Amino acid sequence: MNWLIAILQTILFVALSPLLAGWVKCCKCWLQNRKAPSIFQPYRDLLKLTYKQPVVSEQASWLFIKAPYVIFSATVLAATVVPLIAVDLPTSASADVIVMVGFFAFARFFLALAGLDIGTAFGGMGSSREMTISSLAEPAMLMAIFTLTMTASTTNLSLAIAHVLNEGLILRPSFVFALSALILVAVAETGRIPVDNPSTHLELTMIHEAMILEYSGRHLALIEWASQLKLMLYGVLIANIFFPWGIAQSFNPQDLAYGLMAIMAKLAVLAIVLAISETLVAKMRLFRVQEYLSFAYLLGLLGMLSHIILEASR
Amino acid sequence: MNIEQLDFYTQAILSMAALVGLTSFLMLGQGRLLRLIFVFALQGFLLTLTTALAAYSLDNPHLYISAVLTLVLKVIFIPWMLRRQVLHMNMHRDIEALKNNTFVMLGGASLMVFSYYVLHPVVQSSSAVMLNALAVSLSVMLLGMLLMISHRQAIAHVVGFMSIENGLFFAAIVATNGMPMVVELGVAFDVLVAAVLFGIFFLHIRTSIDTLDVDMLNRLHEVDK
Numbered sequence: 073m074n075w076l077i078a079i080l081q082t083i084l085f086v087a088l089s090p091l092l093a094g095w096v097k098c099c100k101c102w103l104q105n106r107k108a109p110s111i112f113q114p115y116r117d118l119l120k121l122t123y124k125q126p127v128v129s130e131q132a133s134w135l136f137i138k139a140p141y142v143i144f145s146a147t148v149l150a151a152t153v154v155p156l157i158a159v160d161l162p163t164s165a166s167a168d169v170i171v172m173v174g175f176f177a178f179a180r181f182f183l184a185l186a187g188l189d190i191g192t193a194f195g196g197m198g199s200s201r202e203m204t205i206s207s208l209a210e211p212a213m214l215m216a217i218f219t220l221t222m223t224a225s226t227t228n229l230s231l232a233i234a235h236v237l238n239e240g241l242i243l244r245p246s247f248v249f250a251l252s253a254l255i256l257v258a259v260a261e262t263g264r265i266p267v268d269n270p271s272t273h274l275e276l277t278m279i280h281e282a283m284i285l286e287y288s289g290r291h292l293a294l295i296e297w298a299s300q301l302k303l304m305l306y307g308v309l310i311a312n313i314f315f316p317w318g319i320a321q322s323f324n325p326q327d328l329a330y331g332l333m334a335i336m337a338k339l340a341v342l343a344i345v346l347a348i349s350e351t352l353v354a355k356m357r358l359f360r361v362q363e364y365l366s367f368a369y370l371l372g373l374l375g376m377l378s379h380i381i382l383e384a385s386r
Numbered sequence: 387m388n389i390e391q392l393d394f395y396t397q398a399i400l401s402m403a404a405l406v407g408l409t410s411f412l413m414l415g416q417g418r419l420l421r422l423i424f425v426f427a428l429q430g431f432l433l434t435l436t437t438a439l440a441a442y443s444l445d446n447p448h449l450y451i452s453a454v455l456t457l458v459l460k461v462i463f464i465p466w467m468l469r470r471q472v473l474h475m476n477m478h479r480d481i482e483a484l485k486n487n488t489f490v491m492l493g494g495a496s497l498m499v500f501s502y503y504v505l506h507p508v509v510q511s512s513s514a515v516m517l518n519a520l521a522v523s524l525s526v527m528l529l530g531m532l533l534m535i536s537h538r539q540a541i542a543h544v545v546g547f548m549s550i551e552n553g554l555f556f557a558a559i560v561a562t563n564g565m566p567m568v569v570e571l572g573v574a575f576d577v578l579v580a581a582v583l584f585g586i587f588f589l590h591i592r593t594s595i596d597t598l599d600v601d602m603l604n605r606l607h608e609v610d611k
Contacts, residue, residue: 367491
């Protein structure tokens with residue numbers, strides 16, 4: 073039964089992630105006085121890309137063709153670890169939050185290699201930028217997550233969320249810092265404004281798009297889907313760690329349905345916040361990104377410090 | 387003693403302490419003057435909230451007066467005055483290039499640890515909440531000093547000075563459950579007078595060396611080097 077729920081939840085993750093991307097796009101269009109595409113447009117895009125024949129360069133090695141599958145499956149595996157509608161998952165017990173960060177790093181490693189593989193100038197540039205940013209973002213993210221794990225004294229995400237849930241409403245200074253750090257990192261890692269602009273191609277400042285410029289057809293579909301999944305993963309992490317109310321603690325259908333509704337509402341609100349911030353903030357210069365991320369790291373560090381200083385038992 | 391066992395008031399005070407500390411860090415890394423002044427006003431607002439919270443939970447009506455004073459002076463009047471001066475001197479478009487920003491930030495983080503370490507033996511006998519809040523307010527003071535050291539614009543120095551005062555005020559509210567009214571009024575008017583005096587100083591610095599960059603004060607040597 074537990075495993076069934078875990079599998080169901082992963083399928084939900086994969087199925088709902090284009091919807092979230094579509095919703096973000098809708099919100100952004102409304103805010104910018106444009107006519108929004110249908111909320112299901114990302115599904116249509118993915119379907120269209122799947123039908124199309126992929127075009128692969130003659131210079132491409134096997135790595136270029138295999139990379140989309142590796143990236144997609146690593147991201148799906150990361151999704152299995154994160155509780156979406158219910159806590160107490162067997163998958164969370166077998167892999168903790170550090171493994172999740174590891175899956176992200178694994179996917180990113182292959183994405184960067186694929187960007188380098190073809191040998192275009194854009195691909196190499198994008199890979200180098202992506203690695204620079206992620207090497208700075210990862211410590212900040214781990215710092216934010218360690219704050220949570222130290223509070224719950226476990227790195228198991230399910231148990232940690234259940235711990236936060238059972239404690240009820242407690243104002244924790246450290247969580248304020250950890251939340252802001254995690255939001256900053258999530259923006260950087262999912263390639264949103266102000267770090268990267270997800271909707272532009274052929275701009276000299278692009279990062280994620282530069283790496284996948286050579287992909288087409290179903291390969292592109294897989295990579296796009298993986299990045300939508302990553303956006304949703306970060307959204308769920310933020311929503312479920314810091315505002316876990318509503319998540320199902322038992323496996324009866326009513327609780328699960330309630331959990332699903334709760335997480336969808338939370339994600340919808342988060343997406344609106346993301347759209348507003350993307351509309352208000354301009355994209356940063358690339359060389360300012362390290363300042364931004366070191367600020368995120370500082371916040372994570374402060375969260376950890378204030379956990380030890382203000383909250384820990386003596 | 388865990389945070390779960392504390393009452394809601396103490397939790398809220400601790401969160402406020404954390405947020406006040408955060409605004410200090412935000413000020414430290416801010417190169418634009420207008421934004422620096424905005425964060426300073428934000429810190430003042432957090433202080434107002436803390437004071438009002440203390441007034442409510444301690445049932446101490448005169449603290450409301452000091453909350454209102456804080457709101458008027460530190461959230462509205464002083465930021466407004468500084469802002470007007472920045473606009474008047476046409477400095478709002480300048481971005482100050484902060485030297486060694488990362489080092490300053492890390493230095494700030496270590497100052498926070500240091501202030502906790504220093505205060506640990508001092509308040510060991512009293513409650514842990516007091517220790518925490520005092521540690522945060524000491525670090526706000528030290529961060530204010532660091533702000534004055536690391537920034538070059540005279541207006542940033544004034545903001546740093548005022549944030550030192552904010553740290554003292556926070557400590558006074560949390561540790562003493564509100565000072566006597568006379569002292570509070572005195573401090574508030576001191577701050578007001580200081581703000582006005584600084585305004586006059588700005589004017590004089592500006593007329594004598596034509597900038598508010600304090601590094602340029604080196605030009606005032608009597609003999610040329």
